[in-house]
Amino acid sequence: GAGVSQSPRYKVAKRGQDVALRCDPISGHVSLFWYQQALGQGPEFLTYFQNEAQLDKSGLPSDRFFAERPEGSVSTLKIQRTQQEDSAVYLCASSLEGRLVNQPQHFGDGTRLSIL
Amino acid sequence: SQQGEEDPQALSIQEGENATMNCSYKTSINNLQWYRQNSGRGLVHLILIRSNEREKHSGRLRVTLDTSKKSSSLLITASRAADTASYFCATDESGANNLFFGTGTRLTVIP
Numbered sequence: 678g679a680g681v682s683q684s685p686r687y688k689v690a691k692r693g694q695d696v697a698l699r700c701d702p703i704s705g706h707v708s709l710f711w712y713q714q715a716l717g718q719g720p721e722f723l724t725y726f727q728n729e730a731q732l733d734k735s736g737l738p739s740d741r742f743f744a745e746r747p748e749g750s751v752s753t754l755k756i757q758r759t760q761q762e763d764s765a766v767y768l769c770a771s772s773l774e775g776r777l778v779n780q781p782q783h784f785g786d787g788t789r790l791s792i793l
Numbered sequence: 794s795q796q797g798e799e800d801p802q803a804l805s806i807q808e809g810e811n812a813t814m815n816c817s818y819k820t821s822i823n824n825l826q827w828y829r830q831n832s833g834r835g836l837v838h839l840i841l842i843r844s845n846e847r848e849k850h851s852g853r854l855r856v857t858l859d860t861s862k863k864s865s866s867l868l869i870t871a872s873r874a875a876d877t878a879s880y881f882c883a884t885d886e887s888g889a890n891n892l893f894f895g896t897g898t899r900l901t902v903i904p
Contacts, residue, residue: 681835710891719797719881719894720836733890768835776890779824779843784835 679703681785683769689791690759698754698788702771709752710782711744712768720768726752727775756790764792797882797895805901812869814898816882817862823885825858826892827867830879839867839880874904 682701690696702709708727712720713736722736728749737744741759746752756763766789770782800815816825824843828836842849842858842865849856855868869876879899883892 683835712891712894717897719883719897720892721894722891725890736891770836779841779885781826781838781841782836782892783838784828786833786835 681769681771681783683785683788685788686786687789689793691793692759692761694759695755695757696759696790698767698790700752700754700769700785702750702752702769703783706771706773706783707775708772709746710770711752711754712770714766714768714787723754725776732776759792761792764790766790797884797893799880799882799895799898801898802896803899805903806872808872808874808902808904810872812872812876812900812902814867814880814900816865816867816895818884819863820884820886822860823887825865826883826885827856828881828883830881836881872902874902876900877902
């Protein structure tokens with residue numbers, strides 16, 4: 678496809694369940710980012726991949742959060758033992774080059790996660 | 794945590810008027826970017842201004858950057874109802890792997 682695709686668009690889970698969120702970046706894009714966006718706030722960084730290498734996971738809020746990009750294209754963000762505070766929109770973004778300055782990021786429409 | 798702060802938090806104008814949004818940040822940057830987000834959608838990149846640039850134009854958009862004051866402004870001229878959205882500034886800092894987003898300005902353009 679032409680843009681970044683995320684699935685599912687909406688996910689409702691009960692507290693304690695595990696969830697997996699998928700991101701298909703723009704084909705050929707080297708860099709992939711995950712952000713968390715709370716209602717009424719700007720996106721906050723979770724983790725960064727350059728190809729299949731996870732170079733930065735400093736934004737992951739706890740060890741319940743895990744991300745992977747095994748073949749350097751599709752990425753999955755997994756949240757184990759979900760808590761109500763995990764409810765947010767999870768955004769994926771990609772950019773063409775490796776981590777270089779002066780390039781825009783291309784965002785998907787996000788997955789809205791609601792934990793009951 | 795978020796580095797930038799947009800001002801105002803919300804702005805409501807009539808179609809055809811100009812809209813100005815401001816962004817302040819705290820650290821040294823490589824560049825500053827502006828994004829638009831329609832309700833329920835992802836962010837769309839609007840414009841990127843490098844730290845050694847002071848002003849940049851793209852269509853109806855005009856962005857200024859004052860690194861001495863650590864601030865930027867986004868001007869949308871001749872606004873349209875379709876410009877209704879949230880606008881975020883994002884800073885690209887030396888040594889960081891990610892963008893730092895502000896809290897956003899919610900713009901409403903009334904037809």
